Amino acid sequence: MKRIAALLVILLAFGTFAFARGEQGGAAGGGQTLIGIAMPETHVLRWQKDGASLKSIAEAQGYRAEVAYGDADQNQQNRQIQGFLTQGAKLLVVGNINDGVNSVIADAARDNVPVIAYDRLIMGSADYDYYITFNNFKVGQFQGQGIEQGLNLKSATAAAPKYITLFAGSPTDNNSKFFFDGAMSVLNPYIQSGALKVVGPYPETSADNANFQRIATENWQAPIAKTRMENLLSNDARNVTLDAVLAPNDTLARAIIEACLADAKYSGGKLPVVTGQDAEFDSALSIKNGQQYMTVFKDTAKLAEAAVLLADQILKGQTISIPGAELASGALESIGDTGRKKVKAYLLEPVIITRDNISIPVNAGFYSDAEAARLR
Numbered sequence: 001m002k003r004i005a006a007l008l009v010i011l012l013a014f015g016t017f018a019f020a021r022g023e024q025g026g027a028a029g030g031g032q033t034l035i036g037i038a039m040p041e042t043h044v045l046r047w048q049k050d051g052a053s054l055k056s057i058a059e060a061q062g063y064r065a066e067v068a069y070g071d072a073d074q075n076q077q078n079r080q081i082q083g084f085l086t087q088g089a090k091l092l093v094v095g096n097i098n099d100g101v102n103s104v105i106a107d108a109a110r111d112n113v114p115v116i117a118y119d120r121l122i123m124g125s126a127d128y129d130y131y132i133t134f135n136n137f138k139v140g141q142f143q144g145q146g147i148e149q150g151l152n153l154k155s156a157t158a159a160a161p162k163y164i165t166l167f168a169g170s171p172t173d174n175n176s177k178f179f180f181d182g183a184m185s186v187l188n189p190y191i192q193s194g195a196l197k198v199v200g201p202y203p204e205t206s207a208d209n210a211n212f213q214r215i216a217t218e219n220w221q222a223p224i225a226k227t228r229m230e231n232l233l234s235n236d237a238r239n240v241t242l243d244a245v246l247a248p249n250d251t252l253a254r255a256i257i258e259a260c261l262a263d264a265k266y267s268g269g270k271l272p273v274v275t276g277q278d279a280e281f282d283s284a285l286s287i288k289n290g291q292q293y294m295t296v297f298k299d300t301a302k303l304a305e306a307a308v309l310l311a312d313q314i315l316k317g318q319t320i321s322i323p324g325a326e327l328a329s330g331a332l333e334s335i336g337d338t339g340r341k342k343v344k345a346y347l348l349e350p351v352i353i354t355r356d357n358i359s360i361p362v363n364a365g366f367y368s369d370a371e372a373a374r375l376r
């Protein structure tokens with residue numbers, strides 16, 4: 001019910017605006033303006049929510065909206081984006097899989113079709129101007145703070161160190177570097193003091209590409225993380241008890257926990273502190289049950305609402321103003337650096353979630369009524 005109410009508020013905001021301007025929908029007026037929405041995958045549940053929210057909010061604003069999921073295959077996503085352009089899409093919202101998307105972003109630019117990079121920066125391209133996401137460095141900082149809090153690192157010493165092993169997200173997803181670097185900005189001082197010891201590869205930051213690639217997880221695939229955790233438990237971590245695992249998102253966190261639970265050392269309530277992000281229901285339940293330690297709530301409905309508002313203002317040639325989204329500047333400006341140009345990056349605020357505040361995504365209407373009932 002809450003989500004419907006929220007949607008009605010959004011509609012009212014858009015509707016009032018459109019009515020005041022005597023317009024309905026995008027530049028062409030009426031529902032004929034097509035917005036193409038290309039999402040990367042469905043095996044990470046958040047993208048199903050993103051795609052559905054983007055479509056419903058765009059249609060409520062009077063646009064025609066088509067959503068396609070790339071199933072972590074960039075060639076497939078490129079064909080889908082080509083299809084949108086062939087159908088005459090006037091704007092594209094793209095959550096890419098890797099920079100293989102650049103060829104079709106160039107096609108869009110050639111056709112004067114603006115592109116909004118959605119949640120993931122499109123690297124190596126100078127053919128678009130807008131990026132909208134959460135403050136992903138802060139997402140990582142929250143993961144680091146979760147480990148700092150869960151292990152009480154402020155009281156740890158080199159005489160009695162805590163042990164951690166590190167995982168990162170997909171190496172083709174630029175977000176993975178921001179998540180990792182945010183977490184390590186919190187953890188590195190404890191590693192340098194000896195209070196925290198790393199088991200397995202230790203890139204101090206993602207700039208150590210060789211070691212970063214060793215801890216990265218291709219296309220965020222849970223089976224890859226599970227197998228790597230099993231190998232760590234049998235080899236590098238065989239003779240220590242891990243106190244924490246830096247897991248970059250919920251899907252991988254649950255796979256890592258599964259591997260740990262199969263090891264007697266960690267069964268019976270002795271799991272390491274395991275981080276995550278996306279506030280997926282299964283992970284929220286795991287946190288409530290004392291298994292996963294924390295996640296990060298990135299309200300995909302708010303991101304979708306902001307992205308559609310941005311699209312609407314671009315299509316209408318208006319000055320861009322996105323309530324609730326900060327235009328990256330200063331130290332954060334690099335978040336929009338594609339390596340070929342600095343695009344305008346609009347950042348929404350993430351929220352750290354532990355056992356104490358699971359009510360935040362519940363009350364935001366992020367879960368179904370049945371799921372919410374199990375989290376209360």
Ligand code: GAL
Nearest residue numbers: 044119120173175220249278
């Ligand atoms: C990232 C995204 C995260 C994470 C991951 C998995 O780009 O920001 O929310 O879930 O993708 O698809």
